[in-house]
Structure formats: C-alpha cells, structure tokens
Amino acid sequence: MKFTRRDLLISTAGAAAGLVLSPVPWKLLSDASIWTQNFPWIPQPAHGPVGTKYSTCTLCEGGCGIRVRMAGKCPVGVVGVSAHPLTKGALCPLAFAAHQLNWHPRRLREVRHDGRAASWSEALAAFRKASSEGPIGIVDGRPGRAASSVFEAFTQKQQGSYQAVLSAESQALAPYADWSGVPVASLGYDMENARTVVSFGAPLLDGWGIPGRFTHLWADRAAGASDPQLRLIQIEPALSRTAARAWQWVPIRGGSETQLAAGLARVLLEERLVKSAGPMPHLTLDDAAAQTGLSAGGIRDLARTMAENRPVVAIAADGNPAIAALNDLLGAVAAPGGIVRIKEDTTPHVPDAASSPLRAMLLDSTVPWEFAAQADAEVFRFAAWDGGGNTAGWLLPAPGFLEELTDVPTPPTSARETYSVAMNLAAPATEVQSAAQFLLNVDATLPAVDKVIHARCEGIFRARQGTVYGEQTLALSKIDSAQHLEEQLRKGAVWMGDPPRDGRFRCELKEWPTGVGVSPAASWATAWALPVLPALATKLYQESTLRELPVGRQA
Amino acid sequence: MKRNLLIFGVGMALALVTGWAAFPHALYVRRAQPLEFRHKTHAEKSGLAQCDSCHLLGTNGEFGGIAEVESCAGCHADKMGTSKAEATLVDSYIKPSRETPWLVYSRQPANVWFSHAIHTRRAGLACKDCHGSMGESDQQRIYEQNRISGYSRDIWGHSMSRLERAPGDGMKMSDCEDCHHRRNVEVGCLGCHK
Amino acid sequence: MNVRYGFVIDLDRCTGCGACMVACAAENNVPPAAPRATPRTGLTPMLVRKVSNGMEGAARREAFFPIACMHCGNETPCVAVCPQQAVEVDKATGIVVQMPQRCLGCRYCMTACPYHARYFNWWDPAWPAGMEKSLNPGVAVRMRGVVEKCNMCPARLHSAKEKAAAAGKKEIDPADYIPACAKACPTGAITFGNLADKNDSVFTAAHSSSAFRLLARLGTEPKVYYKSQEPWVRALAERDSDHATEAQHG
Numbered sequence: 001m002k003f004t005r006r007d008l009l010i011s012t013a014g015a016a017a018g019l020v021l022s023p024v025p026w027k028l029l030s031d032a033s034i035w036t037q038n039f040p041w042i043p044q045p046a047h048g049p050v051g052t053k054y055s056t057c058t059l060c061e062g063g064c065g066i067r068v069r070m071a072g073k074c075p076v077g078v079v080g081v082s083a084h085p086l087t088k089g090a091l092c093p094l095a096f097a098a099h100q101l102n103w104h105p106r107r108l109r110e111v112r113h114d115g116r117a118a119s120w121s122e123a124l125a126a127f128r129k130a131s132s133e134g135p136i137g138i139v140d141g142r143p144g145r146a147a148s149s150v151f152e153a154f155t156q157k158q159q160g161s162y163q164a165v166l167s168a169e170s171q172a173l174a175p176y177a178d179w180s181g182v183p184v185a186s187l188g189y190d191m192e193n194a195r196t197v198v199s200f201g202a203p204l205l206d207g208w209g210i211p212g213r214f215t216h217l218w219a220d221r222a223a224g225a226s227d228p229q230l231r232l233i234q235i236e237p238a239l240s241r242t243a244a245r246a247w248q249w250v251p252i253r254g255g256s257e258t259q260l261a262a263g264l265a266r267v268l269l270e271e272r273l274v275k276s277a278g279p280m281p282h283l284t285l286d287d288a289a290a291q292t293g294l295s296a297g298g299i300r301d302l303a304r305t306m307a308e309n310r311p312v313v314a315i316a317a318d319g320n321p322a323i324a325a326l327n328d329l330l331g332a333v334a335a336p337g338g339i340v341r342i343k344e345d346t347t348p349h350v351p352d353a354a355s356s357p358l359r360a361m362l363l364d365s366t367v368p369w370e371f372a373a374q375a376d377a378e379v380f381r382f383a384a385w386d387g388g389g390n391t392a393g394w395l396l397p398a399p400g401f402l403e404e405l406t407d408v409p410t411p412p413t414s415a416r417e418t419y420s421v422a423m424n425l426a427a428p429a430t431e432v433q434s435a436a437q438f439l440l441n442v443d444a445t446l447p448a449v450d451k452v453i454h455a456r457c458e459g460i461f462r463a464r465q466g467t468v469y470g471e472q473t474l475a476l477s478k479i480d481s482a483q484h485l486e487e488q489l490r491k492g493a494v495w496m497g498d499p500p501r502d503g504r505f506r507c508e509l510k511e512w513p514t515g516v517g518v519s520p521a522a523s524w525a526t527a528w529a530l531p532v533l534p535a536l537a538t539k540l541y542q543e544s545t546l547r548e549l550p551v552g553r554q555a
Numbered sequence: 556m557k558r559n560l561l562i563f564g565v566g567m568a569l570a571l572v573t574g575w576a577a578f579p580h581a582l583y584v585r586r587a588q589p590l591e592f593r594h595k596t597h598a599e600k601s602g603l604a605q606c607d608s609c610h611l612l613g614t615n616g617e618f619g620g621i622a623e624v625e626s627c628a629g630c631h632a633d634k635m636g637t638s639k640a641e642a643t644l645v646d647s648y649i650k651p652s653r654e655t656p657w658l659v660y661s662r663q664p665a666n667v668w669f670s671h672a673i674h675t676r677r678a679g680l681a682c683k684d685c686h687g688s689m690g691e692s693d694q695q696r697i698y699e700q701n702r703i704s705g706y707s708r709d710i711w712g713h714s715m716s717r718l719e720r721a722p723g724d725g726m727k728m729s730d731c732e733d734c735h736h737r738r739n740v741e742v743g744c745l746g747c748h749k
Numbered sequence: 750m751n752v753r754y755g756f757v758i759d760l761d762r763c764t765g766c767g768a769c770m771v772a773c774a775a776e777n778n779v780p781p782a783a784p785r786a787t788p789r790t791g792l793t794p795m796l797v798r799k800v801s802n803g804m805e806g807a808a809r810r811e812a813f814f815p816i817a818c819m820h821c822g823n824e825t826p827c828v829a830v831c832p833q834q835a836v837e838v839d840k841a842t843g844i845v846v847q848m849p850q851r852c853l854g855c856r857y858c859m860t861a862c863p864y865h866a867r868y869f870n871w872w873d874p875a876w877p878a879g880m881e882k883s884l885n886p887g888v889a890v891r892m893r894g895v896v897e898k899c900n901m902c903p904a905r906l907h908s909a910k911e912k913a914a915a916a917g918k919k920e921i922d923p924a925d926y927i928p929a930c931a932k933a934c935p936t937g938a939i940t941f942g943n944l945a946d947k948n949d950s951v952f953t954a955a956h957s958s959s960a961f962r963l964l965a966r967l968g969t970e971p972k973v974y975y976k977s978q979e980p981w982v983r984a985l986a987e988r989d990s991d992h993a994t995e996a997q998h999g
Contacts, residue, residue, distance in 0.1 A: 076883055239809055670910065677914045
C-alpha cells in the first residue's frame with residue numbers, strides 16, 4: 001500500500017504525541033532557559049580562594065587603613081579598618097572602588113614618547129644620556145616616602161634638583177614652618193583637643209586631611225547637637241557639604257578669606273579677646289566688611305564666638321598666611337587644640353636647587369597632572385593613568401593601586417607621627433616600573449625602596465616609643481625586634497608615635513603678613529592627584545545628582 | 556482504521572525511541588578531563604583517605620573546591636611514577652604553575668550559593684550523600700556536557716526521566732528543595748541564592 | 750530568636766559624601782554607568798538625595814537622604830505585584846529579597862514601589878576590559894532586562910552564616926554581618942541591626958522621639974528609619990505630597 005499524505009499526517013500526529021511523552025520538549029525548554037541565563041558576554045567574577053589582607057590606601061597622602069578581600073591574587077573588595085587610630089574604619093567614597101582602578105580604560109599600558117609607542121630600554125637609554133648631559137630635576141608629589149629618599153640620593157649624586165609638590169593641607173602649614181623654623185613635616189593639627197574649629201573653606205567633612213579623622217570626631221561630638229562639644233564654623237561662599245553640616249555657616253564673598261582674617265584679628269585685638277598684643281593688621285574693620293560682604297557687626301559677632309569656646313583653631317584651605325597669623329593671635333600655635341609639633345626633628349627641608357637650568361625632569365606618579373615642567377627640559381613622567389593633555393616627552397607606566405611596595409609616612413594634618421607600609425597585594429595589570437625602580441636601573445648603587453623601609457623600621461624600633469596598631473594593639477616597647485615590627489607593618493599594622501616630650505615652638509611674627517593664598521582647588525575633595533576617578537564614581541555624578549564631575553577631571 | 560492506528564503507533568514509537576535514546580546521546584558531548592585523576596589511588600597509596608584532605612574547608616568555612624596545583628605539588632613536584640596522567644600534571648601544570656582546568660561535575664550557576672560548611676557541619680551530611688561514591692572510584696568518570704546549557708549531565712541526572720537516581724546523580728534546584736523539604740529546613744530564596 | 754534586620758539613618762550625621770553609594774555598587778557588582786545612563790536610568794541601589802529648606806542665601810539649609818529599599822514588612826507592594834514571584838519577604842530575616850534571575854523585566858514592581866528604590870538594567874553590564882577580575886565573587890552579576898534593588902548585602906550574611914557553621918555555632922556573630930553602606934559610612938550615620946531585639950542599639954534608635962519613617966502613612970512598615978533633630982528636615986519628610994516639593998528629584 002502506498003504511503004499517502006493522510007498517512008504522513010497521522011504519523012506526524014503520532015510522533016507529536018510520542019514527543020510529548022518523551023523528554024525532548026521538556027528538557028529542551030529547561031536547557032534553553034538555562035542557556036538564556038548564561039550568555040557569554042556577561043562578565044563573571046574571579047575564582048580562587050577568598051582571603052583577607054590588610055594594607056594602607058595609597059590614593060592620597062591620607063594613608064587610611066584598608067582591609068582588602070582577595071580572590072586568589074585579585075583584590076575584590078576594600079573596606080576600612082576600625083582599629084586604625086586615625087581613621088577608625090572610615091574611607092573616602094573613592095577608596096571603595098580603588099581596587100578597580102587598575103583596569104581603568106585610561107590605564108597607561110605602554111611606554112610612550114612624544115605620543116608614539118616606545119620601550120623601557122629606549123626610555124632608560126634616553127634618561128642615562130640626559131643624566132650625563134646636565135642636571136636632572138626630580139619632582140615628588142608625596143615627599144617623605146622611602147621612594148623620596150631614593151630621589152634625594154640620586155639628586156645628590158647627580159647634582160640635580162629635588163622638588164616636592166605639597167598638597168593643600170601641607171601648604172596650609174607652610175607659614176608656621178616659615179615663621180618658626182620647624183619643618184612642615186613636623187607640624188600637625190591637634191583637632192582632638194579643639195572645641196571650636198573655624199574652617200576657611202577647607203572641606204573638613206569632605207575629604208580634607210585624613211578622611212575619617214575629622215568626620216569621626218565631628219560625628220561623635222557635634223552631629224545633631226544644638227550645643228555641641230565641638231563647634232564647627234565653616235566660612236565659605238557656597239553651601240558646601242561641610243557648610244551644610246556645620247554648627248555655623250558664614251557665607252563670604254569668594255576669595256576674601258584674607259580680608260576676613262584681618263578683620264577678625266582687628267576685633268580680637270581691639271576688644272582684648274585674646275592675650276596676644278599683636279601684630280595688628282592694616283585693614284580696617286569697615287574695609288574688611290565691605291570686601292567680605294559681611295557686616296561689621298557680623299565680623300564682631302564671629303570674633304566673639306570664636307573666642308568664647310576655646311581652644312579654637314583656624315584651618316586654611318591653602319597656604320594663606322593671614323589665617324596662620326590669626327591662629328598665632330588666638331594662641332593656637334604650639335598649644336593643645338591648635339597647630340602642634342609632632343616630632344622633634346628640627347632639620348629644615350631645603351629643596352635642592354640645581355646650579356644651571358635643568359636638562360631633564362623626572363616627574364613621579366604622585367605629581368598632579370597639572371604640574372608645569374620647565375619648558376625646555378626633557379620630561380620623563382611616571383603615571384599609572386593617562387591624564388590626557390600634553391603628550392610631549394616620555395610617559396612611563398607606573399604601578400597602580402596596591403601594585404608596588406611603598407611606605408606611608410605621617411599624613412599632613414595628623415597630630416601624631418605615624419608610619420605604615422602598603423604591600424604589593426595585586427599583581428600589576430600591565431608592565432610597570434616605579435620612578436624609584438627606574439632610577440635604580442640607572443644607578444644600582446642607590447638604596448632600594450625595601451632597604452629604606454627596613455632602615456626606617458629599625459629607626460622606629462630603636463626610638464622605643466609609640467604604639468603599633470595591628471592584629472593587636474601593642475606598645476612598641478613590647479615588640480622584641482625591628483624585624484618583628486617590620487613584619488607587623490607589612491601585614492597592615494600602623495605605628496603611631498607618642499607626642500614629643502618637648503613640643504614647644506614659637507612663631508616670630510613682627511607684623512601682619514601681606515601675602516595672599518592661592519584659591520582652593522575647585523574639586524569636591526582636596527587636591528586629587530589621580531587624573532581619573534574610579535569607574536564606579538559614576539554613581540556619584542552621572543547616575544545621581546549628588547555630586548558634580550570635578551572640573552578638569554575626565555570620567 | 557486499524558491501519559491508521561498502526562501508522563499513528565509507528566510515528567509515536569519512532570518519536571519515543573528518538574526522544575528516549577537518540578536525543579540524550581545527541582544532547583550531551585563527551586569531554587576529556589585534562590588528565591586522568593584516580594581518587595582510589597590517592598586514598599590508598601598516600602594516606603589521603605578523607606575527602607577533606609584535599610578538598611579543604613577554611614577556618615571561616617570557605618570551601619576550597621578542587622585542590623589548587625600548589626597542593627598537588629606537595630607530593631608531585633617531580634614525577635613519582637610512570638603514568639601518563641602524572642606526566643601531564645607535572646609538565647603542563649605544576650612546573651609552569653598553571654591551574655589545572657578541571658571540568659567540575661557539580662558546577663552550579665553563578666547565582667547559586669551553596670555552603671559546604673553549613674551542610675557538612677550543621678546538617679551533618681556526608682560527602683557521598685550528594686557526591687556519590689566519587690571518592691572511592693578507581694576510574695575517572697567521563698564528563699558529559701549538555702550542549703545547550705553547558706552544565707554537566709550530573710546536574711539533571713543520567714536518567715532522562717529523573718526516576719531512580721543514585722546519590723550524586725541530580726543536583727538541580729528541585730533536588731535541593733526535596734531534601735530541604737524532607738528534613739524540614741526552610742531557607743527561602745535568600746538561603747541559596749546570591 | 751526573631752530577627753528583623755533594619756537600618757536607622759541619622760540625617761544629622763550624613764554629610765552627603767556618597768561613600769555608601771560607591772561601597773554598595775562595589776559590593777554588589779553594580780556596573781559603572783552605561784554611556785547614555787542618566788540619574789533616571791542609572792543603577793543606584795543606594796542613592797543619596799540632597800534636599801533643602803527651599804530658602805536661598807544665608808538662610809539656606811541642606812541635608813542628605815540616603816534612600817535604598819525600605820524592606821517593607823506589611824503588604825509589601827513589590828511582592829504583591831510581581832507576576833514571577835521574583836521577590837519575597839524572607840521569613841528568617843525580614844529582608845525583602847529580589848531574585849533578578851527570576852525577573853522577566855515587566856517593571857511593575859518599579860511602579861509599585863512608593864520609594865522609587867528599584868532600578869532596571871537597561872543595558873548589559875559592562876566593565877572596562879579586565880575589571881571583571883575585581884568583581885565580588887559572592888554576588889551574581891545580573892544581565893540586562895531585569896530589575897534589581899538593595900538586598901541588604903546577602904553575600905555578607907552568607908559569609909557570616911558560613912563562619913558560624915564552621916565554628917559550630919547556630920547564630921551568626923552580629924559583627925560579621927554589616928551591609929556595605931553601614932560599614933562604609935564615615936560618620937556612622939547609617940546603622941544596622943536587629944529591629945526585633947530590644948537590646949540592639951538600632952531598636953533603641955528606631956524608637957527614639959527623633960526617629961521617623963518615610964511615607965509611614967502608607968502602612969507598609971518599612972524597616973529603614975530616619976532620625977533628625979532638625980525640625981525642617983522632619984517637616985519635609987512628613988509633608989503632604991500635595992504641597993510644592995523642595996526635594997531635588999534625580
């Protein structure tokens with residue numbers, strides 16, 4: 001019999017019935033649904049045993065303690081360390097995504113010369129040649145590190161120049177250094193003992209100094225209280241985050257901080273609100289009122305408020321000498337609650353200057369991208385992330401976040417001396433060399449960074465003072481060897497020194513200073529040395545209206 | 556009429572045979588493990604008789620999974636025997652410090668959270684309750700991978716009908732739910748998903 | 750012991766820094782913004798909004814409201830509307846758990862949520878090349894087409910449970926389970942704890958006179974409390990929605 005069309009239809013019906021009774025449709029449905037959930041372009045997290053390591057953040061000078069979660073050799077999360085004596089577990093918003101920075105699209109992945117790709121050996125050869133032809137200027141954006149010692153050693157041998165770029169917080173301490181002879185690195189703010197803090201535009205609650213130090217202090221003593229133990233007076237033109245939370249916000253005309261300081265000083269002296277007898281500023285109260293936009297009465301009230309709850313300290317956003325003079329008047333210099341000396345080191349740091357124009361300049365990766373090098377010098381710039389702009393000279397890929405062994409000296413503004421180490425927890429995402437390592441390749445007799453760190457640990461150990469905050473909190477006297485101290489620091493501990501036995505110093509101020517400070521950088525955190533923000537910062541400015549993209553920063 | 560029934564029956568039979576025999580054969584592809592590891596050899600010859608001698612549970616309960624190549628190097632830093640498997644291990648993975656790309660029979664999707672610590676310590680389950688007699692095997696089982704979903708055949712189970720399954724055969728969500736239901740342990744979505 | 754996890758957010762301490770937003774995104778593998786993302790289409794399971802008292806000049810005051818899922822405990826709106834049962838109120842902890850893998854992307858829950866605390870993955874998650882190595886292995890990555898929201902960092906709860914099991918304990922150590930936002934907050938504005946435990950500091954804070962909840966009149970019993978001593982902040986939070994709004998809407 002023939003196989004007709006009808007037979008075909010009937011057998012198809014049978015097959016359909018059979019198919020339904022077989023696993024085919026059900027299994028295919030199940031598998032297809034699983035397939036839709038596993039598209040290959042969806043990124044998957046790393047595998048590997050998960051562990052925890054402690055270290056120090058190196059995004060800025062603050063040196064906040066961090067606890068890093070690792071999956072194998074990759075950092076997969078960053079949180080603060082509550083046992084850290086300065087930060088007490090706090091971190092700035094950017095630190096939480098810092099472990100992702102190493103893969104930022106603007107990560108420098110190759111040596112570049114005048115915009116074209118080049119190699120490390122070419123760069124090394126060019127540097128050797130430049131070094132033999134004339135003095136090299138080294139610029140260091142974060143002085144005081146072990147790497148800084150390497151730079152200075154090179155400078156001395158080569159007879160070039162060493163220059164440190166100071167952050168805004170360090171600049172604010174510079175007038176006191178000039179007037180007293182105590183180096184900037186030996187000064188700090190004793191905010192823990194202040195009862196009134198007057199900030200002239202310094203973002204105390206938004207990244208100033210060591211993020212977390214003042215925020216904790218303020219949160220414990222001032223937040224929400226109508227009569228707080230710590231009065232925060234914020235003086236700035238706009239209602240910033242710090243101003244919004246301050247006990248008192250004093251809106252002044254932008255750029256008139258110097259005049260306000262002078263007006264306040266006049267009131268303090270004329271009404272004998274301070275013990276000091278001078279120097280008297282030249283500006284009259286009415287002129288100060290006119291220039292700041294406040295009334296004369298307003299300035300008087302402010303001066304009285306400042307004087308009534310002591311100790312009081314004024315914090316400048318930059319190296320404004322008028323505000324420093326105001327502090328001197330208020331008795332905030334070398335006194336509890338004010339500007340204090342944190343160590344007994346009296347060696348002033350005189351920047352080395354070369355005798356002739358520089359042949360070349362070496363810019364460490366910590367130098368802000370905006371730094372203007374000498375016009376005719378060959379530039380060797382180390383950077384982990386490309387800041388854009390000028391492509392002339394050499395661009396050399398530097399280690400990124402937690403990709404190199406480095407140490408963290410006392411952060412500017414700290415009231416006590418500290419020292420910690422940031423281990424290289426992450427394998428470098430690309431071929432890198434730090435500036436210190438590069439110089440060692442040029443001259444192998446220079447000290448290596450790890451040797452300098454070792455020597456510093458020995459120095460701290462020999463001084464037999466201070467406390468180590470690590471897995472446990474131990475007085476240094478209980479640590480049995482420098483080796484043991486170094487091991488603790490390499491595991492993320494931080495050493496904090498005791499206050500110096502003799503912290504006295506004086507500022508010799510004959511007359512009211514006339515210099516003006518530089519306007520504070522227009523950014524929502526203090527001078528951010530990295531040219532790029534972590535990728536997740538888009539939460540803050542693109543995906544919300546919480547912040548605005550900082551001027552000049554790339555997304 | 557009888558002829559129609561016959562034709563219907565033939566169609567149905569063909570579909571059933573395809574569905575139950577040919578389809579599973581076509582759905583799964585056999586893949587070779589990077590080298591042939593024998594659990595029984597290791598258990599007998601090197602005193603690693605417990606599962607957790609190599610499949611470690613960390614201090615905070617993290618499960619180490621299949622041992623990393625560093626653990627294998629503890630004994631196999633150099634070739635101890637003459638097997639081809641060991642030669643592959645030492646030459647291709649231990650010496651160049653490369654992780655062995657094992658094909659994991661019990662691999663679950665990324666959104667599944669399973670805690671070995673909770674199931675072995677709190678629930679008192681033995682390894683073989685879910686993984687079967689893998690630890691006693693003297694031959695490595697063939698890894699069959701589902702061509703569509705990408706997961707091992709162990710997840711659905713070898714039997715297409717999912718009836719009569721041995722322990723270790725079948726690790727779908729419904730299998731987890733069944734055991735939780737039997738033992739009256741309610742966990743909700745949060746208990747097993749990430 | 751009955752456990753009802755919740756937050757108390759002290760608005761007088763919040764400085765609007767945004768650390769909670771970044772920490773949340775890092776912990777939960779939230780991708781950075783797609784090039785076309787805006788504050789309306791972005792993914793911010795924790796979102797800090799700025800509000801003001803509406804005045805200008807020296808009389809202006811501003812405050813910051815961290816807003817995330819409120820984990821409603823009564824007639825949870827999103828649970829009620831989901832056709833996929835992709836969200837449920839966890840019986841053991843009170844956490845409202847969103848399962849993005851079950852979601853089919855209808856976005857009904859986004860309409861239902863009175864707090865606008867749910868976000869849709871308009872684009873596939875994309876990280877710059879290599880950055881996926883820095884993702885948190887404890888959290889599954891979502892794909893486009895699904896809704897996500899704050900889940901109270903279940904990866905941390907999982908770790909805490911595992912650690913307790915390894916130590917032979919039944920209950921977790923509260924110090925082991927702190928969601929990313931609370932852990933990140935540099936002023937301690939965001940506090941986390943068990944609202945069902947009378948001895949927990951969060952319980953005390955939630956029942957203090959300065960504590961309130963947003964849209965409390967809806968009766969959804971959110972588990973996120975806010976606190977402020979500033980009268981204008983409280984008035985703003987409890988104003989009738991018919992009145993002119995001063996809050997900046999993203």
